[in-house]
Amino acid sequence: MSDTASSPSHAGSLRIGLIGYGEVGRILAEDLRGSGHDLTAYDLKLTPPGTAADPLRQHATAHGVRLCATAAEAAAGRDLVISAVTASETVNAARACAAGLASGTFVLDFNSASPGAKQQAAAVVEGHGGRYVEGAVMTSVPPYRIRVPLLLGGPQAQALLPMLERLGFAAKVHDERLGVASATKMCRSVMIKGLEAMVIESLTAARHYGVEDAVIASLQETFPGIQWEQQAAYFFQRVIQHGRRRSEEVREVAMTVTEAGLVPWSANGTAERQAWMADLADNGVFGDKTTSGFARSPDWRTEADRLLAHLATPDRP
16 A cells, blocks of 8 residues: 655645655655655565665655555656666566556656666557656766756657656757667766776775875876865775665666677776675775765775775675
């Protein structure tokens, strides 16, 4: 049965369903509820009930979001459904919410998935009478929140744009061909997520050899536009906090590269490094996972030292 929450009374509010109530889903919920819109939400962590669902329920109660027992229920009777799940769940999320869609309902797919996965999701949604639009989120959501740069793709993108502008999204139509917006994001992620993995690998090894200051100085000279100390701290913390989600995204990146006919050597290595960091975070190598925010330390050296200490431990898992 659904959790109850008061609906907004603002005139002209829209009915929006969120499939996925993780970091991105909760940020969108806060901004959309702040504008007076009526929100339902569903997340896999809600079933079966358990402690993992507690933060979601607390957040939903605080912000007046009605949590639902199924994705189909969260999608029912909505003007817009936004799918914001992990990359590997993109098609499953489309299948799960499709049964609840009314004819003509827009579905905005926020997920970091390959063009092929987006096309599969679109076929599911459209097969149930929905109007599918792919959304490619082009940078990290938290600093921008609902105003994060968003590329729209697919034949229904132009029709959805006015609604998204009204809601406060910084969206623009990228291409009417489905998959082009996602390909743009995926190819960018080869670089961005790969750079995260390379910085962690390079600077942790440099810390081991005691040459990190020299490496940073050389990088600063070669790429003066990047503040390497701050960037390294940001990369370490984002991967520690979100390595699992990032590794799944990079596996979609690898699929995108494969669909182009290339062997995804770089993407595969990046996915492995991101997943490895996620495993260590899950095992407490970087401290208490309940620490508020993602920045456990403002200095990447602290996290590199934790990595090195773990690697020096006999019989480490």
